[in-house]
Amino acid sequence: MATSSFRQAHAFPVWQPVAALRPTMSASWWQWVASTDSLTARLTAAGSERPFRVRLLRQGVGMPQPDEAQALGLALRHYAWLREVALCVGDTPWVVARSVAPLTQLKGQHLEKLGERSLGSWLFRQPDLIRGPLEATVCVPRFAYPTDAESLWGRRSVFQHAGLSLLVQEYFLSSMANDLRLPSR
Numbered sequence: 001m002a003t004s005s006f007r008q009a010h011a012f013p014v015w016q017p018v019a020a021l022r023p024t025m026s027a028s029w030w031q032w033v034a035s036t037d038s039l040t041a042r043l044t045a046a047g048s049e050r051p052f053r054v055r056l057l058r059q060g061v062g063m064p065q066p067d068e069a070q071a072l073g074l075a076l077r078h079y080a081w082l083r084e085v086a087l088c089v090g091d092t093p094w095v096v097a098r099s100v101a102p103l104t105q106l107k108g109q110h111l112e113k114l115g116e117r118s119l120g121s122w123l124f125r126q127p128d129l130i131r132g133p134l135e136a137t138v139c140v141p142r143f144a145y146p147t148d149a150e151s152l153w154g155r156r157s158v159f160q161h162a163g164l165s166l167l168v169q170e171y172f173l174s175s176m177a178n179d180l181r182l183p184s185r
């Protein structure tokens with residue numbers, strides 16, 4: 001992987017309903033950012049010969065950002081379960097994702113055992129899964145990830161399954177645009 005030092009972004013994300021950003025988004029990116037089915041499945045298909053892989057960056061208990069706490073209806077400065085991954089095609093990270101769940105709602109799902117298996121593959125197998133509205137941002141992620149690729153679009157939504165609310169945030173990287181010949185926005 002073309003790896004550089006981990007970098008930290010500081011912008012505070014501004015989230016908007018995905019439809020509000022549609023006028024500024026190419027049709028090709030809209031297909032990715034506004035899709036509501038499994039991103040894992042889409043990336044696997046788009047990678048064609050190259051294998052899809054989840055690279056685990058960080059997982060465990062930590063402090064959600066204020067916008068994450070707000071999205072989940074959590075009180076500020078309460079710990080939550082966090083997972084950060086790079087979704088790679090071949091060796092290249094195409095998407096980085098950060099998921100957040102309230103600690104009090106983790107009851108026997110054993111999410112910590114997922115490791116480098118896709119959270120999305122597990123989620124989309126749950127028959128009672130409900131996905132909340134998609135929001136999008138042009139702001140960059142605030143967590144560290146191991147590539148120089150820029151984030152072009154971010155999106156987030158809350159999944160609900162068996163009393164668990166899980167906020168999933170996904171940032172699409174310029175490396176994906178280069179490999180798939182997508183426009184810069």
Ligand SMILES: C=C(O[C@@H]1C=C(C(=O)O)C=C[C@H]1O)C(=O)O
Pocket residue numbers: 037038039040041054083084085087095097098099117118119120121123168169170
């Ligand atoms: C929500 C999905 O899951 C993907 C897999 C993730 C993981 O393994 O942590 C995280 C976010 C998603 O990009 C999906 O596939 O749609």
